[in-house]
Amino acid sequence: MKHSRIAIKIIDAEEPVFYDPVFHGRTLKVFGMDDWPAKALEYVVSAYRKLDYGTIVFDTEGSFPREGFDTIIEVRDGSPAGLDPITLASRGVLDGYTAATIVQTAYGLDRVLTERLYADFMRGKVRSVPEALSSGEKYAEVIAESYTPLDEALFSGDAPEFGRNVLVDLGGAYSITVASLAFLIVSAVVRHRRKTVVAVNDAAVLAYTEIGSAAVPLITKPLRGRVTVLGTNYVVDSIMNLSGPTLVLYHEPDTQSVIYEANGVPPGPMRRYVQKDEGAFVYRTPETINVEWGEVPF
Template identity: 70%
Template structure:
């Protein structure tokens, strides 16, 4: 089989290698594994896509991803600023105004009428940031204030980051799942049209668990030419498993492995094998059937990544 230039080798087997090819298999790859395995897999894919000149955007909820090679590192800490204010970003032309208003709508539960009013106030220059919107005398301020906290206030502070080619969003130092979801959604909107990029998430289930975080998933998994999304997770969350695209099953407990197989439509019997440490199963659909490839997983990341593009 002929593979595209953005295919990545998964297994090294005698006589035949197994590749994940986004062009053939689907633009979103879901990786399931326990303990450190999802992070190892994501580190591996980052290195491989750097080798072919791709940019990378990584969301890391564990706080263990290496910063080496990333030209932008955004750290989300409780009580500290990130500069990720959607309205302020729109003022700088990084987001469009309506997208920024809908982000505020998603985070604070505005209805359509209040969202339109916020957008109109942004266009007229009356409101230039989320804190200003929260303190305004308009009706949308009352709704925002119902869930607006000092953590939110601090989160929006600061200058906008320089969104480079390779971005690491470190979410491992916040205890607030709401702040993590906000950063995920806002950054997902910032990068939603990028191409020649691999977007990686670990842990995808943690970020997709809330309504705010789940709103970001379509932004980063939208099929685009020259774009790849890798969603790595320890948890078999239905909203992640049901996304279109192949799955890479790494070592996990038997129940989770069984759920992953069943969700992907793999019938019981010879097509299912228990995946041991250092092994993996690559599950993908073809026009005729479901295929499962087994082998030794290549990812035992070296001490240092290749140089970024």
Template identity: 55%
Template sequence: MKYSKLAIKILEYEGKEIYYDPVYHGRTLKVFGIDDDPTRVIDYIGDQFLEKEYGLIFFDTRGKYPKEKFDTIIEMEDNKPTGLDPIKMVKKGLLKDFYTASTIIQTIYGLDRSLTDKLYADILGGKVKSVADAAKSKEQYGEVIREVYTSLDETFFEGEVPKLGKSILVDFGKTYSISTVGMAFLILAAAVKDRRSTLIGIDDAAVLFYTTPGSAAIPLLTQPMRGRVTVLGSRYVAENLLNIPGPTLVLYNDPDLQSMIYEANGVPQGDMRKHVLKGEGAFVWRTTQTLEVDFGKLPFEG
């Protein structure tokens, strides 16, 4: 169904066009497939939303997306300064307030509520002006942070705070530390979570959601919000992704994995569970009363 101006064609079947409409189907679309298939679908969807004058914010774990679509490119590497210090980002207006910065540090380093409140008070009082200051502090929160704080962390928070334009590509293709990936993902998710007229692409979502900080970013980017669409792409059929509300696009994959996706979406056994072949897709979506599955071919070559 083409319900709103945000509807885009995602499948074709016997002359019929099948649309994904975020307003009607749900604002978080999950895409499961193998190899580069999820990437190609997200890239295609991104092009459609660029035509609608939406900004694009893509988190790319594999370094696969073309860079010319973006006005801000953040290339992440291990042991490379990023400037993503949440305390400094508040001062630059990229994060809402110092309590947000405190809770990000809490999530990354496992502070309890009382230590987080103490850290927040010290930030407000000017005693702590950066994550490095917090790690060096003689307060108890400093001791807790230092238990897991490494030279990679120290370097990560150094550097100038980046400028974030309308369209942002965060390239994790050269990053091997999953901790670094998780920290960057959470911090940037907090920075862009309130943006409207924006398509957020997350690929590979299972990788980015793997760590505790990464998991904390899930509700920030998937909570329904007018003017925002989120597409989660993955090569892993992970339970935490399957449980996120929203429609699902099933691409070519092993039969047992396709079956797991159908099962998680409540699709009954039988003809509705069509085996998706290469170049095809099954679009699984719900209304308040029904479950629907639309089959077809992808609307692009390859």
């Protein structure tokens, strides 16, 4: 089978198996226990760096190697991170309406209040989330209902530069709300980037909340020149139901069965048990479901 220039080897076998975003889909889902998804993401990021791709990595474990990143955003509960969406919009990093919709998603504004917030931003009346909170407008009351000191810390500090290679270290964010909000904001910033690989671990954790789930379409929307890899220990519908191929790594037997089932693999020999250091690459065409097995190169 022919491969595009951005195909990478995903399984070692008698005939190596390649993941090709052009033919298989631009979002690769990786399921495995322990640190297998993290190993897979490190391998994929390294492979695409060799193809001169930029890298955006969201790491909930705080263990991703830091070499090769020109921007590292450390998200810690109660520590400044500079991720105020309205401030970023004021600096041209985001557009104003996207910033307003992030606030809408985070604090439950309705459509009318979101439009008012956007209008006030356009008029120069509001230049940050704290300013929106203290504005005295109706949207300020709604924001105040769920705004916490953790939010204030996340929004405070100098805004990151958002270079070509960005690591978002979420290992110190024990608040799922803080982690999800950082995930959404950075995803919005990088959503139009091409010639970029976006890697997320653990994707199921970050997509657990409404805030985090809003980020997933931003980084999985198919774009030429972009590859997204979602790694997770958890078998959840929010990740399994996304379009794109699946890499099954070592996991519990019944968990592997659920993954095969979700991908439409029929019972029988196609559902081979994946052991340590092995992988099953499941991909679809309009006519067929295909499964390739072998050892993984990481």
